[in-house]
Amino acid sequence: MFGGRLEKILKASGLGVRFKLVADTEKSKSIETAVSVIRDLAHYDRRKQVFILAFGGGVVGDLAGFIASIYKRGIPYIQVPTTLLAQVDSAIGGKTGVDLAEGKNLIGAIYQPRLVLSDVRFLKTLSRRQMRTGLAEVIKYAIIKDKELFSYLEARYNDVFRGSPDELQHIIKRCSKIKADIVSCDEREEKKIRTILNFGHTVGHAIEAASSYKGHNHGEAIALGILVASDISQKVKLLSAKTAQRIENLIRLAGLPRKIKKASLDAVINAHYRDKKFIGAKNRFVLIEALGKTKIIENIPLGIIREAIRKRLNPA
Amino acid sequence: MFGGRLEKILKASGLGVRFKLVADTEKSKSIETAVSVIRDLAHYDRRKQVFILAFGGGVVGDLAGFIASIYKRGIPYIQVPTTLLAQVDSAIGGKTGVDLAEGKNLIGAIYQPRLVLSDVRFLKTLSRRQMRTGLAEVIKYAIIKDKELFSYLEARYNDVFRGSPDELQHIIKRCSKIKADIVSCDEREEKKIRTILNFGHTVGHAIEAASSYKGHNHGEAIALGILVASDISQKVKLLSAKTAQRIENLIRLAGLPRKIKKASLDAVINAHYRDKKFIGAKNRFVLIEALGKTKIIENIPLGIIREAIRKRLNPA
Numbered sequence: 186m187f188g189g190r191l192e193k194i195l196k197a198s199g200l201g202v203r204f205k206l207v208a209d210t211e212k213s214k215s216i217e218t219a220v221s222v223i224r225d226l227a228h229y230d231r232r233k234q235v236f237i238l239a240f241g242g243g244v245v246g247d248l249a250g251f252i253a254s255i256y257k258r259g260i261p262y263i264q265v266p267t268t269l270l271a272q273v274d275s276a277i278g279g280k281t282g283v284d285l286a287e288g289k290n291l292i293g294a295i296y297q298p299r300l301v302l303s304d305v306r307f308l309k310t311l312s313r314r315q316m317r318t319g320l321a322e323v324i325k326y327a328i329i330k331d332k333e334l335f336s337y338l339e340a341r342y343n344d345v346f347r348g349s350p351d352e353l354q355h356i357i358k359r360c361s362k363i364k365a366d367i368v369s370c371d372e373r374e375e376k377k378i379r380t381i382l383n384f385g386h387t388v389g390h391a392i393e394a395a396s397s398y399k400g401h402n403h404g405e406a407i408a409l410g411i412l413v414a415s416d417i418s419q420k421v422k423l424l425s426a427k428t429a430q431r432i433e434n435l436i437r438l439a440g441l442p443r444k445i446k447k448a449s450l451d452a453v454i455n456a457h458y459r460d461k462k463f464i465g466a467k468n469r470f471v472l473i474e475a476l477g478k479t480k481i482i483e484n485i486p487l488g489i490i491r492e493a494i495r496k497r498l499n500p501a
Numbered sequence: 502m503f504g505g506r507l508e509k510i511l512k513a514s515g516l517g518v519r520f521k522l523v524a525d526t527e528k529s530k531s532i533e534t535a536v537s538v539i540r541d542l543a544h545y546d547r548r549k550q551v552f553i554l555a556f557g558g559g560v561v562g563d564l565a566g567f568i569a570s571i572y573k574r575g576i577p578y579i580q581v582p583t584t585l586l587a588q589v590d591s592a593i594g595g596k597t598g599v600d601l602a603e604g605k606n607l608i609g610a611i612y613q614p615r616l617v618l619s620d621v622r623f624l625k626t627l628s629r630r631q632m633r634t635g636l637a638e639v640i641k642y643a644i645i646k647d648k649e650l651f652s653y654l655e656a657r658y659n660d661v662f663r664g665s666p667d668e669l670q671h672i673i674k675r676c677s678k679i680k681a682d683i684v685s686c687d688e689r690e691e692k693k694i695r696t697i698l699n700f701g702h703t704v705g706h707a708i709e710a711a712s713s714y715k716g717h718n719h720g721e722a723i724a725l726g727i728l729v730a731s732d733i734s735q736k737v738k739l740l741s742a743k744t745a746q747r748i749e750n751l752i753r754l755a756g757l758p759r760k761i762k763k764a765s766l767d768a769v770i771n772a773h774y775r776d777k778k779f780i781g782a783k784n785r786f787v788l789i790e791a792l793g794k795t796k797i798i799e800n801i802p803l804g805i806i807r808e809a810i811r812k813r814l815n816p817a
Contacts, residue, residue, distance in 0.1 A: 220532055220601075220608075227603035231775070255571070258598060258609040259689070282574060285536075287543035292536075293574040294610065373575070459547070 187267070187307065191240060203229050209244050211398065214283045216292055219252050226256060236261040236299075242268040243275040243403075247293070250281030254296035264298040267307040269319025269353070270404060273326065273360035276301050278368040278382075288459075289394075295373055303361070305353045313440070316346065318404025320439045321385075325411060326360045328432060329384045330367075332476035334359050335435070342438050381479045384471040385411035388457060388494065392445055395452035401442065408441035409497055416493040417485060418472040428476060445497045453494055454487075503583070503623065507556060519545050525560050527714060530599045532608060535568050542572060552577040555614075558584040559591040559719075563609075566597030570612035580614040583623040585635025585669075586720060589642070589676035592617050594684040594698075604775075605710075611689055619677070621669045629756070632662065634720025636755045637701075641727060642676045644748060645700045646683075648792035650675050651751070658754050697795045700787040701727035704773060704810065708761055711768035717758065724757035725813055732809040733801060734788040744792060761813045769810050770803075 188204070195202045205222055207213045226235065239249030239262060246264050253262035266276035282293020308316070327335035334356065338345065344352045364382070371378035389410025392401060401409065415432050418424035436443060445453070457468075468490070469483045504520070511518045521538055523529045542551065555565030555578060562580050569578035582592035598609020624632070643651035650672065654661065660668040680698070687694035705726025708717060717725065731748050734740035752759060761769070773784075784806070785799045 216532070216536055223608060224601065224603060227601060227607055255608045255610055257607060258596065258611050280574065285540065285543060287540060291543055291573060292539060292571050294571055295574050 188240070191238075191265075195238075201233070207241075207245060207248060209242050211244060211284065211289075213244055214248050214289075216283050216285070219248060219255075219283055222248075222252050223256050226252075236263065238263045238265060239276075239298075240265045240267065241271075242266065243271045246271055246276050247281050247290075248283060250279070250296055250298065251283055251293055253298075254281055254294035259296065261299045262296075264301040266301065266303055268311060269308055269316055269357075270322055271319075272303040272308075272357050273319060274322040274364065276303070277361055277364045278379075279372065289390075297372075301361070303357055305350045305357065308348060308353060314402070316348070317440050318402050320345070321404035321408040321411070321436075321441055323356050323360055324432075324435055324439065324441075325382075325385050325407065326363050328411065328473060328476060329381050329471075329479050330363045330477055331359060335431075335476050339431070339435060339438075342435075346439070377481055380481055381471050384473070384479060385414050387468075387470055388413040388453070388490075391453045391457035392448060394456035394459070395448035396446075400447035401445070405442050408436050408439070409443070409445055412436065412443060412497060413490075413493045414470060414472060416496060417470060417489055418474070420489050420493065421472065421482065421485070423472050423474045423480060423482075425475075428473075431476075443497065444499050445494075446499065450491065450495055450498060454491065457490075504556070507554075507581075511554075517549070523557075523561060523564060525558050527560060527600065527605075529560050530564050530605075532599050532601070535564060535571075535599055538564075538568050539572050542568075552579065552615075554579045554581060555592075556581045556583065557587075558582065559587045562587055562592050563597050563606075564599060566595070566612055566614065567599055567609055569614075570597055570610035575612065577615045578612075580617040582617065582619055584627060585624055585632055585673075586638060587635075588619040588624075588673050589635060590638040590680065592619070593677055593680045594695075595688065605706075613688075617677070619673055621666045621673065624664060624669060630718070632664070633756050634718050636661070637720035637724040637727070637752075637757055639672050639676055640748075640751055640755065640757075641698075641701050641723060642679050644727065644731075644789060644792060645697050645787070645795050646679045646793055647675060651747075651792050655747070655751055655754075658751075662755070693797055696797055697787050700789070700795060701730050703784075703786055704729040704769070704806075707769045707773035708764060710772035710775070711764035712762075716763035717761070721758050724752050724755070725759070725761055728752065728759060728813060729806075729809045730786060730788060732812060733786060733805055734790070736805050736809065737788065737798065737801070739788055739790045739796060741791075744789075747792075759813065760815050761810075762815065766807065766811055766814060770807065773806075 192202055237249050237253045239246045246266060250262060253260050264276040266272045279295045279297040281296050282290035285291040327338055341352050367379055367382060374380055385407050389407040392406040392409050412433060415429045419426060419429045467483050468485055470485050472480050472482050474480055508518055521541060553565050553569045555562045562582055566578055569576050580592040582588045595611045595613040597612055598606040601607045643654055657668050683695055683698060690696055701723045705723040708722040708725050728749060731745045735742060735745045783799050784801055786801050788796050788798050790796055
């Protein structure tokens with residue numbers, strides 16, 4: 186829909202343009218696709234100064250960013266994310282990568298784009314399910330860093346979901362700012378600052394992996410991961426029942442799932458233990474004490490984790 | 502020769518060790534080898550904190566460093582270079598990469614090792630030709646940044662070439678320091694500081710490429726590239742005939758070639774124009790005004806370049 190216009194605009198500014206279409210499915214995030222794009226680029230790029238413009242969702246951004254990071258040891262690139270999930274989260278922060286059979290994003294780089302250009306008009310073409318998957322990350326940002334944004338979402342939920350441009354622009358701006366601030370303090374996750382972005386992701390990733398990425402999509406799994414992290418926070422006496430209830434309620438309003446489908450408790454627990462962030466014998470969770478206030482806790486007893494996950498399983 | 506001892510020492514310090522042998526030829530610098538090592542690593546690395554130790558020459562260092570840069574978006578690595586060329590040059594500065602059919606090092610990253618550990622005892626196993634290829638880079642460092650090192654090489658040439666540990670240690674220390682200082686000012690070659698390390702490399706790379714990397718090895722081609730750059734410096738009235746003569750003399754003493762074999766003038770010129778550093782319509786050369794004093798010059802007339810290269814061809 187927007188590709189033709191993009192080409193026209195770029196050519197009108199005097200730039201040489203070469204399009205490379207990539208299917209927007211996780212399968213495109215492979216080293217083979219990356220190498221094939223690079224070969225193309227090497228033939229095209231004789232005595233030119235080239236840059237890459239990643240126009241698409243998270244898959245395109247991750248792949249294009251990774252290609253930019255390794256071609257000639259790094260060329261400039263620009264992110265133009267076209268999904269809500271990419272605009273509020275994946276296009277910002279420089280995490281790029283491709284998957285291996287052995288695990289997702291096992292090959293990649295931290296490599297920052299020169300510019301991230303998000304336009305709410307792109308979101309008009311998204312399905313309701315695609316919008317919801319982005320909202321899961323928006324809710325995450327509100328919970329970990331911005332209680333005003335949380336209240337805003339509670340109050341204006343209908344406008345946001347109807348795709349009102351003003352409300353969407355507001356939340357994209359807030360989320361982008363939060364992520365950019367965090368990443369610029371701790372780009373390589375060495376100071377436990379960037380770590381809080383993993384809130385809801387520890388169990389969320391395990392839920393995605395346990396159904397071999399065929400059950401819940403990323404945002405849905407993250408919503409479930411948020412609920413589990415919130416339950417654990419309550420069980421270890423960090424979080425009040427009232428706040429936990431507000432979180433569950435907002436996730437319900439967003440149309441995101443509160444029950445895990447197509448995965449057993451053991452499958453989720455096993456996938457959790459295979460997580461690439463799981464180092465040594467310790468587990469590590471980002472929990473919350475209140476809206477906007479996180480705490481990183483290690484060595485949560487397995488019983489508590491199991492109980493919180495079991496609560497989210499459909500009765501067998 | 503040293504592999505077994507290395508394994509014993511590492512295990513004695515309580516580290517888990519997994520060896521991966523890679524043939525020390527340019528063919529190993531492929532994306533296929535990199536992915537195969539990474540797959541192995543992913544199977545080995547369940548809930549461990551891993552790092553890579555690159556033990557070998559330039560090929561091993563470039564490949565291992567690239568793997569470290571992209572595995573899980575970057576894990577730590579250590580360089581233990583075992584050739585003179587790697588100890589004085591390639592192991593320092595973080596340039597890593599693999600080759601494509603379309604060009605050398607087209608895929609790679611700038612990614613610094615945590616430590617570079619050079620021990621002159623490794624050099625005892627090198628052939629005279631391998632030592633000479635390292636000396637070409639040593640001479641380059643002396644010319645661009647250290648006239649005392651140049652005089653030192655002229656004076657103690659016999660000891661250096663006989664492999665006297667004290668002399669070798671002195672030159673490795675000097676060259677490492679020069680490179681580390683330059684790289685830490687301009688890691689990504691954005692300020693024309695790191696650029697001077699390319700002295701002799703513009704035409705040197707073209708000589709390697711023109712014989713499809715089957716004629717001169719890297720150091721030999723660089724020696725020829727230094728002679729061409731020095732001739733051009735003289736022709737554009739930057740450099741005195743006397744200094745140019747000292748440079749040619751030191752290269753002769755080092756046993757390095759002063760004539761190009763197995764490549765025609767046109768092949769070298771064409772390869773030069775395909776160089777990945779050649780941007781837009783301009784050529785760019787690192788030239789010298791005196792020992793230790795470089796100057797970057799753009800748009801050298803093609804006639805001067807051809808004349809300087811022709812001087813180094815064997816009479817047809």
